[in-house]
Amino acid sequence: MKFAIAVFCAAHAPSSRRALLFARAALAGGHEIVRLFFYQDGVYSASNSVVVPQDEQDIARQWREFVSAHQLDSVVCIAAALRRGVLNEEEAMRYQRSAVNLDAPWELSGLGQLHDAAQAADRLICFGGP
Amino acid sequence: MSKSLLVISRQAPWSGPGAREALDIVLAGGAFDLPIGLPFLDDGVFQLAPHQDAKAVQQKDLGANLQALGLFGIDEVFACHHSLAERGLTTPASAQPLDSAAISQLIDRYDQVITL
Numbered sequence: 001m002k003f004a005i006a007v008f009c010a011a012h013a014p015s016s017r018r019a020l021l022f023a024r025a026a027l028a029g030g031h032e033i034v035r036l037f038f039y040q041d042g043v044y045s046a047s048n049s050v051v052v053p054q055d056e057q058d059i060a061r062q063w064r065e066f067v068s069a070h071q072l073d074s075v076v077c078i079a080a081a082l083r084r085g086v087l088n089e090e091e092a093m094r095y096q097r098s099a100v101n102l103d104a105p106w107e108l109s110g111l112g113q114l115h116d117a118a119q120a121a122d123r124l125i126c127f128g129g130p
Numbered sequence: 131m132s133k134s135l136l137v138i139s140r141q142a143p144w145s146g147p148g149a150r151e152a153l154d155i156v157l158a159g160g161a162f163d164l165p166i167g168l169p170f171l172d173d174g175v176f177q178l179a180p181h182q183d184a185k186a187v188q189q190k191d192l193g194a195n196l197q198a199l200g201l202f203g204i205d206e207v208f209a210c211h212h213s214l215a216e217r218g219l220t221t222p223a224s225a226q227p228l229d230s231a232a233i234s235q236l237i238d239r240y241d242q243v244i245t246l
Contacts, residue, residue: 008246040151040246079154083147111158119133119164124242130140130148 004121009128010044011060019127035117043081049101134165136240139174152246160202169208178222
């Protein structure tokens with residue numbers, strides 16, 4: 001089955017960890033992930049400036065490693081990311097900000113990518129939200 | 131044929147960017163001519179309340195985005211009757227009121243659902 005996965009919560013929220021576990025299980029079960037889409041506070045799950053205590057799980061890092069290892073199509077919504085200060089080098093330069101906290105494997109793009117993924121997938125699975 | 135998407139909007143307009151961001155998904159879908167439904171549920175019905183003064187809370191008005199729904203071909207707009215009644219709101223002209231059973235049917239009818 002083809003899955004599109006949307007994440008609406010930060011890396012420290014339980015739903016972000018659940019999304020990651022689901023994504024791993026989907027691939028392990030022989031399914032396809034057409035795209036991961038990070039929206040609202042989900043953009044924090046893609047931030048590379050998250051630091052966690054040594055005895056806690058670093059979910060943001062696990063996301064990064066998982067996406068890189070499987071070369072998944074992973075999009076962070078650009079409008080949601082800018083609003084929350086999650087910037088790649090290009091955007092930091094454009095808005096003259098000193099911090100860059102998003103790089104490969106993430107791509108910044110628009111909401112059209114969420115719709116495109118939902119159309120291509122058999123199932124859209126969402127994690128987080130109110 | 132395109133898959134249909136139901137975006138259930140559950141957040142009050144002034145509680146953060148959530149309501150606006152839910153609406154942005156709907157408008158983006160409308161721009162791609164996708165079949166989108168938009169039910170307002172729980173505190174989300176506050177988005178439909180009349181005579182809101184965004185400036186008084188130093189916010190941007192969400193009303194313009196709501197009015198744009200028609201222009202983007204979004205005409206499946208609903209409001210949970212129970213949520214409206216709980217909050218002392220009357221049924222707005224811009225949304226069709228639904229009871230709980232009808233909302234269940236609506237969720238069944240759409241291919242995909244996002245709740246924000």
